[in-house]
Amino acid sequence: MKHSKAKENAVKCVFAATAIICIIAVVAIFIFLITESIPAFRKIGFFKFLFGDTWNPIASDKYDAPLSGTYGVFKMIVGTLAATCGSVVFGGTLGFFTAIFIAKFCPVKIKRLFTAVIHLLAGIPSVIFGFFGMKVLLPILGVFSSNGSGSGLLAVSLVLGTMILPTVVSLSKTSIDAVPESYYEGARALGATHEQAVFKTVVPAAKSGIVASIILGIGRSVGETMAVIMVAGNKVNYPGGFFQSFRVLTANIVMEMGYAGEVQLGALIATGVVLLIFILIVNVLLGLVTSRGKKEKSVKKRSGGFMGAFMYKIKSDRIGKAASYVCAFVTVVALFSIIAFVVVSGVPHLSFQLLFGEYVIAGAISILPSIAATFMTIAVSLLLAIPIGVATAVYLNEYTKKGSRAVKIIRGAIDILSGIPSIVYALFGMVTFVVWFGGRMSVLAGSFTIAIMLLPTVVRSTEESLKSVPDSLREGSLALGAGKVRTLFKVVLPSALPGIMSAIILSMGRVVSESAPFMYTMGSTIMPMPESFLSSGTTLAVALYKLAGEGRHTDEAYATAFVLLVIVLALNLLASFIEKKLNKKLQGDKNAVHSSKRKSFGRKKREGQREN
Amino acid sequence: MEKANLWYGDFHALKNIDMEIPENKITAFIGPSGCGKSTFLKCFNRMNDLVEGCRIEGRFYLGDVDIYGKTDVNELRRNVGMVFQKPNPFPMSVYDNIAYGPRTFGVHKRALLDEIVERSLRQAAMWDELKDRLTKSALGLSGGQQQRLCIARALAAQPKILLMDEPTSALDPISTGKIEDLCYELKNEVTIVIVTHNMQQATRISDKTGFFLLGELVEYGDTVEMFSDPKKEKTKNYITGRFG
Numbered sequence: 117m118k119h120s121k122a123k124e125n126a127v128k129c130v131f132a133a134t135a136i137i138c139i140i141a142v143v144a145i146f147i148f149l150i151t152e153s154i155p156a157f158r159k160i161g162f163f164k165f166l167f168g169d170t171w172n173p174i175a176s177d178k179y180d181a182p183l184s185g186t187y188g189v190f191k192m193i194v195g196t197l198a199a200t201c202g203s204v205v206f207g208g209t210l211g212f213f214t215a216i217f218i219a220k221f222c223p224v225k226i227k228r229l230f231t232a233v234i235h236l237l238a239g240i241p242s243v244i245f246g247f248f249g250m251k252v253l254l255p256i257l258g259v260f261s262s263n264g265s266g267s268g269l270l271a272v273s274l275v276l277g278t279m280i281l282p283t284v285v286s287l288s289k290t291s292i293d294a295v296p297e298s299y300y301e302g303a304r305a306l307g308a309t310h311e312q313a314v315f316k317t318v319v320p321a322a323k324s325g326i327v328a329s330i331i332l333g334i335g336r337s338v339g340e341t342m343a344v345i346m347v348a349g350n351k352v353n354y355p356g357g358f359f360q361s362f363r364v365l366t367a368n369i370v371m372e373m374g375y376a377g378e379v380q381l382g383a384l385i386a387t388g389v390v391l392l393i394f395i396l397i398v399n400v401l402l403g404l405v406t407s408r409g410k411k412e413k414s415v416k417k418r419s420g421g422f423m424g425a426f427m428y429k430i431k432s433d434r435i436g437k438a439a440s441y442v443c444a445f446v447t448v449v450a451l452f453s454i455i456a457f458v459v460v461s462g463v464p465h466l467s468f469q470l471l472f473g474e475y476v477i478a479g480a481i482s483i484l485p486s487i488a489a490t491f492m493t494i495a496v497s498l499l500l501a502i503p504i505g506v507a508t509a510v511y512l513n514e515y516t517k518k519g520s521r522a523v524k525i526i527r528g529a530i531d532i533l534s535g536i537p538s539i540v541y542a543l544f545g546m547v548t549f550v551v552w553f554g555g556r557m558s559v560l561a562g563s564f565t566i567a568i569m570l571l572p573t574v575v576r577s578t579e580e581s582l583k584s585v586p587d588s589l590r591e592g593s594l595a596l597g598a599g600k601v602r603t604l605f606k607v608v609l610p611s612a613l614p615g616i617m618s619a620i621i622l623s624m625g626r627v628v629s630e631s632a633p634f635m636y637t638m639g640s641t642i643m644p645m646p647e648s649f650l651s652s653g654t655t656l657a658v659a660l661y662k663l664a665g666e667g668r669h670t671d672e673a674y675a676t677a678f679v680l681l682v683i684v685l686a687l688n689l690l691a692s693f694i695e696k697k698l699n700k701k702l703q704g705d706k707n708a709v710h711s712s713k714r715k716s717f718g719r720k721k722r723e724g725q726r727e728n
Numbered sequence: 729m730e731k732a733n734l735w736y737g738d739f740h741a742l743k744n745i746d747m748e749i750p751e752n753k754i755t756a757f758i759g760p761s762g763c764g765k766s767t768f769l770k771c772f773n774r775m776n777d778l779v780e781g782c783r784i785e786g787r788f789y790l791g792d793v794d795i796y797g798k799t800d801v802n803e804l805r806r807n808v809g810m811v812f813q814k815p816n817p818f819p820m821s822v823y824d825n826i827a828y829g830p831r832t833f834g835v836h837k838r839a840l841l842d843e844i845v846e847r848s849l850r851q852a853a854m855w856d857e858l859k860d861r862l863t864k865s866a867l868g869l870s871g872g873q874q875q876r877l878c879i880a881r882a883l884a885a886q887p888k889i890l891l892m893d894e895p896t897s898a899l900d901p902i903s904t905g906k907i908e909d910l911c912y913e914l915k916n917e918v919t920i921v922i923v924t925h926n927m928q929q930a931t932r933i934s935d936k937t938g939f940f941l942l943g944e945l946v947e948y949g950d951t952v953e954m955f956s957d958p959k960k961e962k963t964k965n966y967i968t969g970r971f972g
Binding site for chain 2: 599
């Protein structure tokens with residue numbers, strides 16, 4: 117008996133330890149950012165760095181010698197702000213109306229199609245967005261621009277705007293759907309038309325959720341790296357017009373990280389700090405909006421719910437309705453044009469050599485090594501992130517008291533992790549993991565870096581599914597004399613399996629589509645087959661970026677984009693398939709496997725009668 | 729039971745309850761909602777340990793073992809089975825549901841398990857109904873079947889006491905009848921303590937009845953005696969339907 121108690125405690129300690137790993141990761145990242153950036157801030161001068169508008173780094177600058185370069189990121193701060201504003205104006209508006217369309221104007225039949233479209237859009241890797249922008253958008257915009265290339269604020273806004281669309285749409289839709297039906301009915305009962313009821317009653321009631329979705333979109337815009345690099349032009353300029361080449365903070369880090377000198381690296385890490393501060397501001401805003409939204413709701417309930425009705429700015433509901441139709445249409449067109457572009461331009465360039473051939477340096481191109489490297493990365497990073505993430509979620513949900521300090525600290529750590537832009541992880545990985553694993557970029561270093569990035573998703577998704585396991589099952593098992601550990605492994609975790617599986621597949625998708633964190637941890641030069649986990653290599657997304665960027669292998673880039681898209685879409689499909697299948701199994705309709713649903717219904721009925 | 733006191737945070741849920749529960753009899757707890765009868769029931773297998781901010785004073789003996797003393801909780805729960813208000817079969821096959829308890833306590837031999845499963849299902853009078861469906865998911869059963877399965881699952885661990893917390897409140901009358909019959913048959917083998925809202929049920933199946941009100945045990949005695957000639961005014965009011 118004592119033995120079993122010792123076992124219970126040991127297991128609890130293991131779970132607690134994994135939760136602590138999450139905290140350690142956050143603390144390590146912050147310590148790294150602070151210790152590495154402070155010397156740079158000191159040397160350059162805090163205000164000079166933030167508000168200086170000349171960025172002219174000299175790689176030979178050292179901390180113990182006078183500076184010969186100039187380090188001011190103000191132009192890039194303005195660039196990030198402008199790009200964010202532009203993307204929110206475009207993506208926010210489009211997303212807002214599309215969400216209204218899906219929630220309130222869409223015929224039921226195509227509602228599922230739309231939801232699927234938004235889902236797909238969310239899964240497309242940012243490199244593909246960038247690639248699409250580069251190959252399709254820029255030439256079109258180039259016609260209208262004075263500089264002929266089309267790159268600049270307009271292109272960035274369009275690309276980023278499309279990227280934040282899924283976030284804005286799905287969250288706005290959720291909050292519109294959450295508005296009580298009684299508001300709508302009340303408005304209709306007062307003689308309002310469908311459009312009036314939607315735009316003057318339902319949408320204002322969902323205001324806080326919609327604002328929150330846009331703020332999340334802002335967060336995504338600020339942190340996005342690759343897609344921006346591919347269409348911004350990247351000269352250090354103020355974003356003077358729609359077609360002026362400019363640079364954002366994230367781009368600054370990626371562009372120069374590879375060959376940065378001592379002070380320069382410090383300045384780049386300091387750029388990361390600035391970026392992080394932006395993200396923290398966005399998170400604080402988000403917290404304010406959501407907490408105020410909750411208060412507002414309770415006030416509204418007391419005053420009858422219609423107070424917000426006349427605050428809304430759209431004067432004519434008909435315009436609103438038209439706008440929502442148009443925006444929904446644009447969203448679908450955007451998605452299909454991206455997919456069509458990738459398919460149409462990619463398929464003709466698929467070749468045996470490219471897919472399965474041998475890669476010869478400076479000779480034949482093959483993406484087989486990249487595919488191998490991608491799967492190696494998936495394997496290692498999931499091996500790290502899934503056990504730690506699931507165990508942390510178990511600790512949070514099964515072992516701690518709700519609202520205790522430990523829970524708050526761990527949750528806070530996880531929230532922070534999910535807010536850190538991927539490029540900051542890249543910096544962190546480059547300075548820590550790359551050094552750990554022998555000072556050169558490797559699959560292992562890249563996998564460790566992305567594993568930390570995966571943690572928040574895994575923890576949250578697992579926690580959600582643990583919460584949905586009814587307490588009565590836990591009680592049932594405990595009442596049979598099973599200990600906590602047995603209850604957990606035999607009853608709770610199996611019931612939470614669909615959620616855990618979808619976390620796994622989401623994570624795989626993330627590994628496949630991320631690129632920024634790999635470039636300086638794993639390698640950005642396409643290499644022959646990785647020999648071991650300590651070899652460097654490129655994932656498919658990075659390979660695409662390289663092939664697209666160099667301009668010499670555009671055909672191969674098209675084909676790579678196609679392969680990448682196919683993998684991502686396949687993972688998406690797999691996720692929903694597995695979730696459906698597992699849920700069905702858990703719901704116990706095993707009969708349905710053999711006979712059609714209707715038959716099993718009949719059988720149930722008969723059983724009921726027999727019992728009678 | 730001696731001087732049982734229980735608090736949920738600041739709320740004094742059970743007040744000074746002294747009670748002795750006879751072996752191989754059915755004891756029913758009745759009383760209005762929130763009077764503490766379910767809470768009291770959960771003291772017997774220490775399920776209240778799971779509730780945050782719950783504090784228990786007093787002594788609970790099973791035979792002459794103090795269950796809040798040095799006893800292992802899981803060992804205790806093996807001896808004191810429990811059936812809940814709503815059926816809670818695990819999302820596994822019928823067989824695995826019933827084998828869950830024995831497996832917990834280290835029975836892994838297939839033949840032995842088969843024997844236990846059959847015995848438990850027979851005890852719960854559902855062997856004939858389920859013998860061809862042992863490998864099917866337990867979630868496909870009807871509500872009444874699920875609840876009897878939960879009883880069989882509890883019996884598989886061969887408990888000395890079976891606690892039932894309003895086991896029929898979520899069921900239709902026919903299933904309820906079956907479960908009552910089952911209780912009646914089982915009492916030769918186990919001691920049953922049942923919480924019920926339904927006074928008819930208490931009179932039908934129990935040997936002794938305890939009436940709870942606001943956390944106090946108002947009256948405790950032979951069922952027949954109590955319902956025909958209640959000693960306390962409050963009991964009389966309750967069973968004649970004046971309040972509750």
